[in-house]
């Protein structure tokens with residue numbers, strides 16, 4: 001049995017039961033996945049006292065702001081079993097996806113993180129939730145360069161501006177992955193900037209969690225040549 005299986009929120013947990021119910025109404029999960037997520041949340045709250053994994057002000061809304069925000073990606077790539085989450089940090093969206101994909105044949109989530117403390121947390125989170133994830137303690141550039149496995153979907157949240165994310169994801173997308181980037185209110189400005197450097201046809205989805213959140217999806221990413229970049233820059 002998992003450490004947190006069917007456990008109510010910890011007695012002194014900063015997370016709210018109302019927020020958890022709201023999150024699970026937005027993005028319903030099985031009872032097995034809920035138990036894994038409970039165990040993950042308990043661990044995160046413990047580690048949060050010594051390592052900054054999420055902004056402290058967001059803890060009362062952890063389930064809607066972070067868990068549901070991550071879970072909503074599954075509906076945008078329902079067939080995907082091999083995922084890569086770039087800059088996983090405290091595990092959003094990667095650990096949450098791995099919790100939800102446990103039990104799916106062939107499922108695996110690569111969690112790429114260069115901070116050793118955060119990678120240690122991710123390792124512990126994957127262990128206690130018995131989720132199908134592999135931690136890659138390395139720079140994203142090295143991971144992408146070395147990755148030989150097929151990836152169906154590459155994700156990133158709160159990592160870098162779109163023009164940078166496109167550079168990280170391009171080799172994986174060119175080998176068949178779909179990219180899903182969780183973004184905030186500046187997405188239009190970031191897309192304008194990104195088109196200077198990239199030929200892209202983004203699909204923009206509103207976040208199920210409301211507010212200004214957007215998910216930007218790419219199935220093709222092509223670097224503009226330098227002449228094209230100059231033309232785009234001049235608006236021609």
Ligand SMILES: C[S@@+](CC[C@H](N)C(=O)[O-])C[C@H]1O[C@@H](n2cnc3c(N)ncnc32)[C@H](O)[C@@H]1O
Pocket residue numbers: 053054086087088089090091092093112113114115118138139140141156157158159
């Ligand atoms: C702001 S945090 C976001 C974490 C998580 N995705 C989230 O939404 O809560 C960005 C994370 O990306 C990691 N990171 C940034 N650049 C990276 C790189 N080039 N290679 C690997 N990890 C990187 C940082 O160490 C940090 O943990």
